[in-house]
Amino acid sequence: MKHYLTINDLPSIKTAIQEAIALKSDPYNYKNLGAQKTLVMLFFNASLRTRLSTEKAAKHLGMEVIILNVTDAWQLEFDSGAVMNLNKSEHVKEAAQVISQYADVLAVRAFPNLKDKHKDASEWILTSFVKYATIPVVNMESATSHPLQALADAMTIEELKTKKRPKVVLSWAPHPKALPHAVANSFIEMMQSIDVDFSITHPEGYDLDPNIVKETPVSYLQEEALKTADFIYVKNWSNYNAYGENTSQCSSWMMTKGKLGSATFMHCLPVRRNVVVECSVLDSEQSAVIKQSNNRTYAAQLVLKKILENEE
Amino acid sequence: MKHYLTINDLPSIKTAIQEAIALKSDPYNYKNLGAQKTLVMLFFNASLRTRLSTEKAAKHLGMEVIILNVTDAWQLEFDSGAVMNLNKSEHVKEAAQVISQYADVLAVRAFPNLKDKHKDASEWILTSFVKYATIPVVNMESATSHPLQALADAMTIEELKTKKRPKVVLSWAPHPKALPHAVANSFIEMMQSIDVDFSITHPEGYDLDPNIVKETPVSYLQEEALKTADFIYVKNWSNYNAYGENTSQCSSWMMTKGKLGSATFMHCLPVRRNVVVECSVLDSEQSAVIKQSNNRTYAAQLVLKKILENEE
Amino acid sequence: MKHYLTINDLPSIKTAIQEAIALKSDPYNYKNLGAQKTLVMLFFNASLRTRLSTEKAAKHLGMEVIILNVTDAWQLEFDSGAVMNLNKSEHVKEAAQVISQYADVLAVRAFPNLKDKHKDASEWILTSFVKYATIPVVNMESATSHPLQALADAMTIEELKTKKRPKVVLSWAPHPKALPHAVANSFIEMMQSIDVDFSITHPEGYDLDPNIVKETPVSYLQEEALKTADFIYVKNWSNYNAYGENTSQCSSWMMTKGKLGSATFMHCLPVRRNVVVECSVLDSEQSAVIKQSNNRTYAAQLVLKKILENEE
Numbered sequence: 001m002k003h004y005l006t007i008n009d010l011p012s013i014k015t016a017i018q019e020a021i022a023l024k025s026d027p028y029n030y031k032n033l034g035a036q037k038t039l040v041m042l043f044f045n046a047s048l049r050t051r052l053s054t055e056k057a058a059k060h061l062g063m064e065v066i067i068l069n070v071t072d073a074w075q076l077e078f079d080s081g082a083v084m085n086l087n088k089s090e091h092v093k094e095a096a097q098v099i100s101q102y103a104d105v106l107a108v109r110a111f112p113n114l115k116d117k118h119k120d121a122s123e124w125i126l127t128s129f130v131k132y133a134t135i136p137v138v139n140m141e142s143a144t145s146h147p148l149q150a151l152a153d154a155m156t157i158e159e160l161k162t163k164k165r166p167k168v169v170l171s172w173a174p175h176p177k178a179l180p181h182a183v184a185n186s187f188i189e190m191m192q193s194i195d196v197d198f199s200i201t202h203p204e205g206y207d208l209d210p211n212i213v214k215e216t217p218v219s220y221l222q223e224e225a226l227k228t229a230d231f232i233y234v235k236n237w238s239n240y241n242a243y244g245e246n247t248s249q250c251s252s253w254m255m256t257k258g259k260l261g262s263a264t265f266m267h268c269l270p271v272r273r274n275v276v277v278e279c280s281v282l283d284s285e286q287s288a289v290i291k292q293s294n295n296r297t298y299a300a301q302l303v304l305k306k307i308l309e310n311e312e
Numbered sequence: 313m314k315h316y317l318t319i320n321d322l323p324s325i326k327t328a329i330q331e332a333i334a335l336k337s338d339p340y341n342y343k344n345l346g347a348q349k350t351l352v353m354l355f356f357n358a359s360l361r362t363r364l365s366t367e368k369a370a371k372h373l374g375m376e377v378i379i380l381n382v383t384d385a386w387q388l389e390f391d392s393g394a395v396m397n398l399n400k401s402e403h404v405k406e407a408a409q410v411i412s413q414y415a416d417v418l419a420v421r422a423f424p425n426l427k428d429k430h431k432d433a434s435e436w437i438l439t440s441f442v443k444y445a446t447i448p449v450v451n452m453e454s455a456t457s458h459p460l461q462a463l464a465d466a467m468t469i470e471e472l473k474t475k476k477r478p479k480v481v482l483s484w485a486p487h488p489k490a491l492p493h494a495v496a497n498s499f500i501e502m503m504q505s506i507d508v509d510f511s512i513t514h515p516e517g518y519d520l521d522p523n524i525v526k527e528t529p530v531s532y533l534q535e536e537a538l539k540t541a542d543f544i545y546v547k548n549w550s551n552y553n554a555y556g557e558n559t560s561q562c563s564s565w566m567m568t569k570g571k572l573g574s575a576t577f578m579h580c581l582p583v584r585r586n587v588v589v590e591c592s593v594l595d596s597e598q599s600a601v602i603k604q605s606n607n608r609t610y611a612a613q614l615v616l617k618k619i620l621e622n623e624e
Numbered sequence: 625m626k627h628y629l630t631i632n633d634l635p636s637i638k639t640a641i642q643e644a645i646a647l648k649s650d651p652y653n654y655k656n657l658g659a660q661k662t663l664v665m666l667f668f669n670a671s672l673r674t675r676l677s678t679e680k681a682a683k684h685l686g687m688e689v690i691i692l693n694v695t696d697a698w699q700l701e702f703d704s705g706a707v708m709n710l711n712k713s714e715h716v717k718e719a720a721q722v723i724s725q726y727a728d729v730l731a732v733r734a735f736p737n738l739k740d741k742h743k744d745a746s747e748w749i750l751t752s753f754v755k756y757a758t759i760p761v762v763n764m765e766s767a768t769s770h771p772l773q774a775l776a777d778a779m780t781i782e783e784l785k786t787k788k789r790p791k792v793v794l795s796w797a798p799h800p801k802a803l804p805h806a807v808a809n810s811f812i813e814m815m816q817s818i819d820v821d822f823s824i825t826h827p828e829g830y831d832l833d834p835n836i837v838k839e840t841p842v843s844y845l846q847e848e849a850l851k852t853a854d855f856i857y858v859k860n861w862s863n864y865n866a867y868g869e870n871t872s873q874c875s876s877w878m879m880t881k882g883k884l885g886s887a888t889f890m891h892c893l894p895v896r897r898n899v900v901v902e903c904s905v906l907d908s909e910q911s912a913v914i915k916q917s918n919n920r921t922y923a924a925q926l927v928l929k930k931i932l933e934n935e936e
Contacts, residue, residue: 028348036652038680048385048407052378052414056350059376064683066676069384072693073672074894083898085800090894093906094913095672098893101918102676176397269410270386270402274395282405289406294413340660360697360719364690364726368662371688381696488709581722582698582714586707594717601718606725 001306003130004138007147007186011306013193017154020295020302024155027060027301033308034063040103041067041140044110044125049269049293050140050148054107057300061308066103078128092125096132105136105307112143112180114244120144121209136307138300141182144209148303149268150186152295154194156288157231159295160264165195166230169263171222172202173276174253175236178246183268184237185212192216201225203248208240226259231288233266234277255281264288313618315442316450317435319459319498323618325505329466332607332614336467339372339613345620346375352415353379353452356422356437361581361605362452362460366419369612373620378415390440404437408444417448417619424455424492426556432456433521448619450612453494456521460615461580462498464607466506468600469543471607472576477507478542481575483534484514485588486565487548490558495580496549497524504528513537515560520552538571543600545578546589567593576600625930627754628762629747631771631810635930637817641778644919644926648779651684651925657932658687664727665691665764668734668749673893673917674764674772678731681924685932690727702752716749720756729760729931736767736804738868744768745833760931762924765806768833772927773892774810776919778818780912781855783919784888789819790854793887795846796826797900798877799860802870807892808861809836816840825849827872832864850883855912857890858901879905888912 001009010016023029039058041051051067058065070076076095077088084091099106108129112120120143130137139147157168168191170184189212191198199217200208207218219225226232234255239245255265255277265277265287273279281287313321322328335341351370353363363379370377382388388407389400396403411418420441424432432455442449451459469480480503482496501524503510511529512520519530531537538544546567551557567577567589577589577599585591593599625633634640647653663682665675675691682689694700700719701712708715723730732753736744744767754761763771781792792815794808813836815822823841824832831842843849850856858879863869879889879901889901889911897903905911 038683040676043384046384046386048380048402049410051384052352052380052411055378056376056414059350066679068672068676072667072675073670077897081898081903084896085899089896090672091897093897094893094895097914098673098917099676101914102680102921269406271406272396272401273389273403273405274393275397279393290409290413293410297414355696358697360692360714361722363696364664364692364723367690368688368726371662581718583718584708584713585701585715585717586705587709591705602721602725605722609726 001310003136004147004303004307005126005130006139006145007150007190007193013190016151016302017158017194020151020155020298021159023301024298030305031060031062033305034058034061037104037308038064038066038102039105039107039304040099041065041107042099042109043067043069047109047140049296050109053293053296054140054300056297057304060301061304063304078124092128093132096129097134100134103135105138105304106133107138107140109140110142114178114180114238117243138303138307143180144182145186146182147186148296148299149183150190151299151302152292153187153233153266154190155295155299156266156292157196159291160288161230163230165197167197167228168231168233169226169229170200170233170235171226171255172206172253173234173236173255174249174251175272175276176249178238178244179236181208181237181240184208184235187233187235188212188216199225203250203253205241205247206237206239208237222253223259226261226263229261229263231266232260232263235267236276254278257281257284260286266292269293313622315448316459316615316619317438317442318451318457319462319502319505325502328463328614329470329506332463332467332610333471335613336610342617343372343374345617346370346373349416349620350376350378350414351417351419351616352411353377353419354411354421355379355381359421359452361608362421365605365608366452366612368609369616372613373616375616390436404440405444408441409446412446415447417450417616418445419450419452421452422454426490426492426550429555450615450619455492456494457498458494459498460608460611461495462502463611463614464604465499465545465578466502467607467611468578468604469508471603472600473542475542477509479509479540480543480545481538481541482512482545482547483538483567484518484565485546485548485567486561486563487584487588488561490550490556491548493520493549493552496520496547499545499547500524500528511537515562515565517553517559518549518551520549534565535571538573538575541573541575543578544572544575547579548588566590569593569596572598578604581605625934627760628771628927628931629750629754630763630769631774631814631817640775640926641782641818644775644779644922645783647925648922654929655684655686657929658682658685661728661932662688662690662726663729663731663928664723665689665731666723666733667691667693671733671764673920674733677917677920678764678924680921681928684925685928687928702748716752717756720753721758724758727759729762729928730757731762731764733764734766738802738804738862741867762927762931767804768806769810770806771810772920772923773807774814775923775926776916777811777857777890778814779919779923780890780916781820783915784912785854787854789821791821791852792855792857793850793853794824794857794859795850795879796830796877797858797860797879798873798875799896799900800873802862802868803860805832805861805864808832808859811857812836812840823849827874827877829865829871830861830863832861846877847883850885850887853885853887855890856884856887859891860900878902881905881908884910890916893917
């Protein structure tokens with residue numbers, strides 16, 4: 001594997017899930033694989049889980065880790081041909097090449113601005129690093145995808161499922177802020193790639209990118225959609241059509257104990273209690289959110305391992 | 313030892329002081345004890361000594377260290393049952409459980425707001441982490457105590473004392489800002505636990521929490537109180553009764569060469585020169601402040617060692 | 625070598641260049657030299673290359689690295705005898721001594737304010753750390769010099785030169801912000817120390833400190849000065865006489881393909897594209913900027929190695 005930008009970069013998704021689960025039982029099994037290799041983690045946005053789990057994963061493999069918040073350096077210019085006489089001190093062309101001198105793998109987190117659909121869809125930040133860096137790039141959540149999260153989510157379903165083909169529903173939830181589509185997108189792509197009975201439910205008008213959703217069934221009737229679900233993945237996203245707008249905060253879409261039934265509750269975190277989901281759900285045995293966050297370590301480790309092995 | 317929240321969590325304070333001093337002469341003696349263990353240090357407030365000394369201590373034990381400034385992530389909600397529709401992105405319930413997946417020990421620094429005496433006394437931040445984390449928690453200075461500092465201070469007195477039972481005086485000092493009571497509280501508790509002749513002097517009205525001070529003699533006459541002292545620990549704290557107010561900045565309480573006499577000067581640092589203490593005191597051979605800061609490493613190392621040994 | 629404050633601290637500049645180039649071919653050759661030694665890197669200003677390359681260098685030598693942004697702690701007081709009743713929480717006297725307890729080497733980055741020529745020239749920040757720290761200090765760019773950059777630059781010229789005594793020209797460039805003189809100063813001193821045909825070209829009035837420039841030829845006619853150059857080092861600096869003012873942004877001084885001719889283009893980065901230099905220069909094979917940034921690692925490693933060896 002060269003880069004990890006979307007889940008489709010995995011040589012085999014099903015094998016990756018199994019291998020990531022196997023890493024969990026013996027995290028230090030490949031502790032020399034990353035010896036004398038450096039992971040640089042570049043953050044344009046805040047992070048808790050991604051930061052800690054990815055650093056942990058790299059250490060399990062014996063890598064050195066250097067973390068750079070973009071605020072520790074300066075603003076980068078991404079436009080090719082720009083006359084840089086304003087507030088951007090360095091072009092990504094140089095920054096990416098320079099970091100490539102100091103690192104063996106570069107992980108980048110860069111959220112969308114949710115103002116310009118076309119620009120966000122172009123993944124201008126992530127693809128600039130891929131273009132100019134001379135080392136493998138790992139997506140720690142970009143404008144449109146969060147493939148480390150999706151791999152951790154698939155591991156969690158694989159570990160908890162009690163039937164061969166569980167029913168999985170992605171259910172939209174209200175949120176006070178306009179959030180990206182990345183987590184939903186990657187979760188959908190992952191569910192389309194594994195053996196589950198998958199559907200999506202959200203309020204009318206909240207349809208996601210049709211190039212992602214494809215043939216996946218979509219319902220505007222939440223309670224009906226959730227019936228007999230084995231796993232319910234709850235997530236807010238802002239309006240994709242009225243791009244980046246927060247057109248609905250309808251609290252009737254909040255996940256409750258009643259709607260959950262006997263299903264397993266999933267969420268990528270951070271989660272707004274009593275807005276996205278009732279406390280009683282999160283605090284119950286049916287919540288898988290802590291297991292999901294734990295699996296982030298092994299998802300990242302699987303990805304770094306594949307990249308390091310490819311380089312050998 | 314499970315957690316280290318106050319000095320009373322030490323199995324034996326006197327033994328701990330001796331063991332910490334012993335670590336100093338051979339810091340890498342237990343360099344494999346923390347192998348494949350991770351310390352996450354979580355900072356809600358600025359730090360120089362605590363950050364560096366605790367990281368150093370963990371490295372001496374072979375631990376991995378991950379530092380997270382809360383500003384690198386997002387604001388946490390602490391109220392149980394809150395409807396999280398404002399500016400707090402994640403509840404400490406999730407954050408503490410999640411970090412527990414990535415760490416073996418969690419160290420937390422969180423100062424009081426000094427607005428609400430009852431809330432500060434409840435130690436709501438630290439106790440939330442203790443409640444929800446599933447790993448040991450170390451107090452790197454909380455609303456009401458700073459037990460790593462107190463252990464380093466006790467080591468310093470033990471190393472420098474020239475008589476079996478030295479006279480130690482805690483002397484209030486003026487300061488331009490309203491400061492917490494944590495350092496004073498933990499120092500008092502520590503002095504009450506070891507074999508010293510201990511008393512406190514401060515201006516009238518600056519009495520500390522009576523549940524901490526207990527039977528310790530208190531004088532409002534500084535010069536009298538300091539007479540024949542072997543160690544004078546100088547520290548500002550804001551008014552405890554007029555809670556969090558800075559009612560006095562009376563410069564007559566500044567420590568001077570004259571008042572110090574032949575005593576050893578102690579302070580936790582950072583210190584305001586010529587406000588809290590005269591330059592001539594800090595720059596003299598009688599100042600123990602650098603030794604105190606050095607002992608912070610071995611105090612933290614003793615604490616981490618006890619926690620790691622307990623976990624084995 | 626005790627400290628590394630300017631290039632003149634190197635026991636032999638020519639030998640240092642050769643040794644640094646040798647480190648590059650086997651970076652981990654001295655991987656145990658820094659075992660159980662800690663480098664603390666203290667940043668008063670933003671950094672990308674310096675931060676990453678110096679951390680990498682230390683890791684190559686087996687050192688532990690602790691990074692402290694001054695914003696993670698608090699503002700330091702530098703004035704001796706100050707009454708610290710304002711916004712400075714700690715004096716550099718204490719801070720430097722305290723950090724010396726936790727580190728074996730201290731690296732400091734502190735830019736000038738460009739307001740007070742005399743104060744900047746005094747190198748008050750760097751020299752305060754040298755004065756009060758009890759461990760070796762490395763200059764990661766100070767008010768008036770950037771000796772790690774100059775060593776990397778000399779390595780780059782040594783690696784790329786095709787004649788015994790190449791012609792090297794330092795050419796001023798326009799920039800929207802007022803920049804320090806540090807890079808130019810150290811480059812000049814380095815060129816004066818090695819076997820090159822060196823000259824400087826800049827607009828009239830942009831003369832640098834005569835104590836640095838000394839006998840080096842200076843021309844106000846850029847195109848004439850650049851003729852037959854083998855290496856052209858392009859760099860903006862603010863006015864030294866009208867101290868810290870940005871009196872000219874004359875775009876005619878921008879480096880172009882035409883002016884470059886067949887010379888190698890050098891710049892310390894970050895660089896403003898199409899302001900300091902045309903895109904076509906940076907994107908050509910004649911640009912050495914990425915090699916320069918790579919050499920920063922081995923320049924820092926040579927310096928740390930010399931310091932560690934001295935300590936043994």
